[in-house]
Amino acid sequence: MLNENVALVTGASRGIGRAIALELAAQGAKVAVNYAGSEDKAEAVVQEIKESGGEAIKIQANVSNSGEVKDMVKEVVETFGKLDILVNNAGITRDNLLMRMKEEEFDDVIDTNLKGVFVCTKGVTRQMMKQKFGRIINISSIVGVSGNPGQANYVAAKAGVIGLTKSNAKELAARNITVNAVAPGYITTDMTDQLTEEQREQMLAMIPLGRLGEGEDIARVVRFLATKDADYITGQTIHVDGGMVM
């Protein structure tokens, strides 16, 4: 259970982030739902949590903008009194073959998916160090381990997140702050809905457990990493991919 804990989930208006926000709230955490553009969807997540008897607020912020992140963290602490759990989930894709990929497509993805994790982690560290407690959970991707054609930018960012996770874990361990990553495989979300039927079938053939993942599959592992049960785990990347990459 996560009673009395306060969580900030970035990119929580849809997809995996939404599932994580709902799961943490269902376990009793007060949740700040961060979003970049989808205010309506973020509000819907907040309402869903409130209707189930939980507490939640929505906060608009670009995760790679340190000023906006600073304000966001301040708002969470002012509203809920502290901040125990940060889930760095916000991510975008700008898929293209290497030969065609524009420099700005590369930069955009690195900015949100990798620099965003750095900025948000730095933004919460002060609060967590004071509390002498913190749980930081970064959403990487299995392609950050395996590579994936057409996603040089995304893969580079997600592999970077794994390295950042390890480095931050070592730096913050002495303050009782754990940092772990979860690497989802092929999960059904808006992002993966953009794939073609052929790509989808090829993917399925590579998943030993024979099904696509759901946001909830990821959310349950994030919840575990956020609870006391995971006190002795830090710096790890947990693959939640139906056995795709071993």
Next chain:
Amino acid sequence: MADTFERVKQIIVDRLDADESKVTMEASFKEDLEADSLDVVELVMELEDEFDTEISDEEAEKINTVGDAVNYINSQS
């Protein structure tokens, strides 16, 4: 001036579990008071709270001794 030093000293003694006699204006956090880099970051955070001021990363990096901290705080008030 003396007042700032006493307040800073108290925080250092509490935070670093340092011997009071070792906390002088000249004492280096890392060399004389056995603080690691993270301890210094935390100490700076506490000083910000105690003196209700904000110490930028650039300024914080220049704080190596107790005197550096005391002088910086005094220069801000």
